[in-house]
């Protein structure tokens with residue numbers, strides 16, 4: 587039940603009990619990064635307070651043990667998204683993963699890439715640099731215009747770069763349908779799953795996705811670790827971004843042989859402790875259960891929308907009650923296009939940490955809103971009472987505007 591769960595979460599997440607200047611903190615910025623459970627931090631500590639050896643380079647016992655743990659997390663990730671261990675590459679974050687794909691495919695400006703208008707900058711700028719980009723239009727109710735998507739596919743793009751769940755609206759696209767359409771047009775499908783893998787179980791194999799990226803820090807894990815999934819036969823053909831130690835089988839003065847995938851993409855000493863932390867965060871999420879997480883998100887998202895609907899001073903970006911949404915809500919306050927002061931009051935007077943601005947999706951926000959948006963986002967440790975506190979506080983602030 588809720589009471590017992592809350593008790594457990596408060597014990598596990600020290601961030602939930604933090605006070606600043608005697609004021610309780612309400613953390614409503616989980617779409618930016620999540621709070622961390624003790625179990626995850628302990629996994630990192632265990633590494634540094636133990637024999638914190640390097641991996642994969644030598645034969646001593648400590649190194650072998652750490653290498654096994656590190657590779658064990660690769661299989662945990664593979665189980666999570668339903669692929670093989672050799673299809674999981676550890677990188678720094680979603681951004682680096684998408685950059686690796688965009689540069690490693692060796693595209694040219696004559697190649698077309700289809701992107702979503704509501705893409706995060708990290709699923710837009712790497713493509714803009716590598717190729718020619720077409721954006722799928724957004725409908726009046728802030729959804730993907732599927733007819734326009736179909737018409738863009740007719741120009742035979744090399745790549746379709748999708749975002750499974752928007753960090754702005756919290757709305758999920760119909761991924762199976764959009765992947766199928768892209769495949770029928772012969773495109774490679776790259777999915778930014780930074781906002782979805784932490785929240786929903788998905789199978790890259792069933793969906794027939796070619797590349798998929800996400801970050802540990804948005805799923806209770808540490809910063810500095812991201813995952814790139816790639817079909818093994820496609821990873822084989824991808825050009826690595828970095829070369830050096832750890833990625834080669836044999837080196838001569840004028841030639842080298844790359845290691846097999848995925849190791850050839852992990853040059854230099856990786857974020858070993860971070861990967862072990864990600865392992866612990868996956869264990870924690872599996873312990874809560876992805877069915878629970880999905881339902882909890884859904885309930886929270888619906889509650890956010892209901893509460894927003896009671897306020898006529900704000901306008902929600904996509905207020906469709908039937909949309910497939912997570913626990914993220916963004917809105918504008920028309921009488922206050924710049925929301926810096928509102929966000930500052932929410933923080934300093936009410937202890938509420940939420941996000942304002944263009945949310946790393948500036949072209950999209952600028953096209954749908956005259957100014958900034960305010961975003962609230964929750965995760966497994968967020969409850970309806972936190973959302974009530976947010977809207978009650980916002981009411982007070984807006985009454986002074």
Ligand code: PMP
Nearest residue numbers: 679680681706708753778780801
């Ligand atoms: N894509 C989406 C949809 C995101 O929400 C984010 C993080 N805000 C990113 C990509 C980038 O993630 P990271 O900063 O971990 O690279």
